[in-house]
Amino acid sequence: MEFVTLNNGLKMPQLGFGVWQVEDDQATAAVTAALEAGYRSIDTAMIYKNEKGVGKALKESGIPREDLFITTKVWNSDQGYDNTLRAFDESLERLGLDYVDLYLIHWPTPQFDQYIDTYKALEKLYNDGRVKAIGVCNFEIEHLERLLAECDVPPVLNQVECHPYLAQTELKSYCAEHNIFVEAWSPLDQGGEALQDETIKKIAEAHGKTTAQVILRWHLQNNSIVIPKSVTPSRIEENFDVFGFELTDDEMEQIHNLDRNRRKGAHPNEMNVR
Numbered sequence: 001m002e003f004v005t006l007n008n009g010l011k012m013p014q015l016g017f018g019v020w021q022v023e024d025d026q027a028t029a030a031v032t033a034a035l036e037a038g039y040r041s042i043d044t045a046m047i048y049k050n051e052k053g054v055g056k057a058l059k060e061s062g063i064p065r066e067d068l069f070i071t072t073k074v075w076n077s078d079q080g081y082d083n084t085l086r087a088f089d090e091s092l093e094r095l096g097l098d099y100v101d102l103y104l105i106h107w108p109t110p111q112f113d114q115y116i117d118t119y120k121a122l123e124k125l126y127n128d129g130r131v132k133a134i135g136v137c138n139f140e141i142e143h144l145e146r147l148l149a150e151c152d153v154p155p156v157l158n159q160v161e162c163h164p165y166l167a168q169t170e171l172k173s174y175c176a177e178h179n180i181f182v183e184a185w186s187p188l189d190q191g192g193e194a195l196q197d198e199t200i201k202k203i204a205e206a207h208g209k210t211t212a213q214v215i216l217r218w219h220l221q222n223n224s225i226v227i228p229k230s231v232t233p234s235r236i237e238e239n240f241d242v243f244g245f246e247l248t249d250d251e252m253e254q255i256h257n258l259d260r261n262r263r264k265g266a267h268p269n270e271m272n273v274r
C-alpha cells in the first residue's frame with residue numbers, strides 16, 4: 001500500500017475503493033471484501049445511498065478507526081452553509097462514525113452559486129475537528145480559482161472523471177501547481193472500452209497483467225489518487241494488486257496519447273441536478 005501526503009499533512013492511501021452503484025445491502029459484502037484484500041480507503045457519498053451498508057462493514061471489520069480513510073460527499077440538494085452542516089451530521093450518523101477523513105463537495109453546480117457557502121461549512125467542520133481534510137469534486141479550473149481566492153483552507157484534492165480516454169491534462173497541471181491532488185473517478189472507464197483498448201492490451205501482455213491493472217498503474221504513476229469500484233471479489237483483489245510492477249516512460253506516453261476528451265459523466269458546468 002502506498003500513501004500520499006495531502007497539503008495539510010494528512011496521509012491518504014493512493015488506492016481506494018469506490019462504491020457508486022452498490023446497493024446498500026450489497027455494500028457491506030463489497031466493502032468487507034475490499035478490506036480483506038487490503039484496501040483501507042473507501043469512497044462513498046450521500047447520493048449513493050449506501051453509507052449505512054459501508055458503515056456496517058467498517059464496524060464489523062474490527063479494523064482500528066485510525067487505520068481507515070473514509071470519504072463522503074455533500075450532494076447538490078444539500079448545498080448552502082446550514083444545509084451542509086445538517087447533511088454532514090446525517091452522513092456521519094448513517095456511517096456510524098464520529099468523524100470522516102475527507103468530506104467533499106460533490107459537484108460545483110455553478111448555476112446555483114452556492115459552492116463558496118458550502119465550502120465555508122466544510123471549513124467549519126475542518127476547524128472543529130470533525131473532518132480530517134476537505135476537498136471538492138468535479139471542479140474546473142475556474143471554480144478552483146474562485147475557491148482559492150475566497151476561502152481559507154485549500155482543498156486537499158479534486159475528484160474528477162479521469163481515465164485513458166479523458167486524461168484531464170490541463171486540470172492535472174493546474175492542480176499540481178496548487179498542491180491539490182487529483183483523485184480519478186471512473187478510473188477504469190466504468191468497465192468500458194478503455195479496458196479493451198488494443199494499445200493497453202499490448203502493454204498488459206508485456207507485463208503479464210490485465211488491462212485494468214495497467215490503467216490503474218498509469219493513474220498511480222501520474223501521481224493521481226485512484227478509487228476503482230467492483231462488486232466482484234476477484235476484481236477487487238486484481239485492482240489492488242498493482243504495486244509490484246512499473247510502466248516505462250514510453251508506455252505511459254502511449255497511454256497518454258489515447259486521450260480523446262471523452263466523458264462518461266456530465267460536464268461540471270452542465271450538472272444542474274439537485
Ligand SMILES: NC(=O)C1=CN([C@@H]2O[C@H](COP(=O)(O)OP(=O)(O)OC[C@H]3O[C@@H](n4cnc5c(N)ncnc54)[C@H](OP(=O)(O)O)[C@@H]3O)[C@@H](O)[C@H]2O)C=CC1
Pocket residue numbers: 017018019020021043044106137138159160184185186187188189190191192195210212213227228229230231232235236238239265
Ligand atoms: N465524484 C463523482 O462525481 C463521482 C465519483 N465516483 C467514484 O469513483 C468510483 C469509481 O468509479 P466508477 O464510476 O464506479 O467506475 P470504475 O471505472 O471504477 O469502473 C467500475 C466498473 O468496472 C468494472 N470493473 C472493475 N474492475 C474491473 C476489472 N478488473 N476488470 C473488468 N471490469 C472491472 C466493475 O464491474 P463489477 O462491479 O461488476 O465487478 C464496474 O462495472 C465510484 O464507485 C465512486 O466512488 C464515480 C462517479 C462520479
Ligand SMILES: O=C1CO[C@H](CO)[C@@H](O)[C@@H]1O
Pocket residue numbers: 020045047265
Ligand atoms: O458520484 C456520482 C455518481 O452518482 C451521481 C448520480 O447519482 C453522479 O452525479 C455522481 O457523479
